[in-house]
Amino acid sequence: GENVEQHPSTLSVQEGDSAVIKCTYSDSASNYFPWYKQELGKRPQLIIDIRSNVGEKKDQRIAVTLNKTAKHFSLHITETQPEDSAVYFCAASKNDKIIFGKGTRLHILP
Amino acid sequence: DGGITQSPKYLFRKEGQNVTLSCEQNLNHDAMYWYRQDPGQGLRLIYYSQIVNDFQKGDIAEGYSVSREKKESFPLTVTSAQKNPTAFYLCASSTRRESYEQYFGPGTRLTVT
Numbered sequence: 001g002e003n004v005e006q007h008p009s010t011l012s013v014q015e016g017d018s019a020v021i022k023c024t025y026s027d028s029a030s031n032y033f034p035w036y037k038q039e040l041g042k043r044p045q046l047i048i049d050i051r052s053n054v055g056e057k058k059d060q061r062i063a064v065t066l067n068k069t070a071k072h073f074s075l076h077i078t079e080t081q082p083e084d085s086a087v088y089f090c091a092a093s094k095n096d097k098i099i100f101g102k103g104t105r106l107h108i109l110p
Numbered sequence: 111d112g113g114i115t116q117s118p119k120y121l122f123r124k125e126g127q128n129v130t131l132s133c134e135q136n137l138n139h140d141a142m143y144w145y146r147q148d149p150g151q152g153l154r155l156i157y158y159s160q161i162v163n164d165f166q167k168g169d170i171a172e173g174y175s176v177s178r179e180k181k182e183s184f185p186l187t188v189t190s191a192q193k194n195p196t197a198f199y200l201c202a203s204s205t206r207r208e209s210y211e212q213y214f215g216p217g218t219r220l221t222v223t
Contacts, residue, residue, distance in 0.1 A: 034210070034212070043200065043215065089152060096204075096206060097158060100145075103152045
């Protein structure tokens with residue numbers, strides 16, 4: 001079955017700097033790759049997603065890139081702000097079954 | 111967010127007892143999911159259902175059971191066979207049409223002693 005590896009598990013960046021979180025997946029048939037943000041005490045919420053027919057997608061300060069050949073995808077957050085502090089999960093999906101990575105705890109340092 | 115609900119928020123049980131967690135959605139979503147969240151483990155898929163009266167095992171289905179008798183409801187039973195049931199349980203739903211976005215419920219924290 002699908003296996004999703006996510007790195008790093010913890011990331012600290014200075015406010016205003018960029019943050020990058022990387023994920024790899026094992027099933028080449030996976031065709032949908034969402035990223036979820038979970039703030040402390042709250043439920044996960046979708047922040048951006050990408051389908052396998054697209055290499056890059058951007059939404060304001062957030063971007064996701066996908067390399068199907070290498071089976072990895074990354075989340076990029078630019079100009080980080082205190083409200084970006086949260087746990088971020090990547091996921092890979094095929095036919096409604098979604099497998100999540102173990103999460104990255106992002107700390108934005110003042 | 112208000113479209114998918116889980117109850118109760120906190121649940122306490124004695125070891126050896128079965129317990130059922132409720133998940134209801136009024137979003138008219140076809141697919142529903144149950145995840146278990148443990149510190150450092152991310153979201154692990156327990157069961158999912160793409161349509162009424164049908165469901166599939168996820169990666170950690172042992173010790174759990176589900177039913178999908180109605181489109182709106184997807185209850186999860188944690189049986190006494192589950193060796194480490196204490197965890198935070200999240201239910202989610204998705205349309206399977208325009209978007210595959212998963213809408214999560216607020217979660218139930220289960221403590222078994």
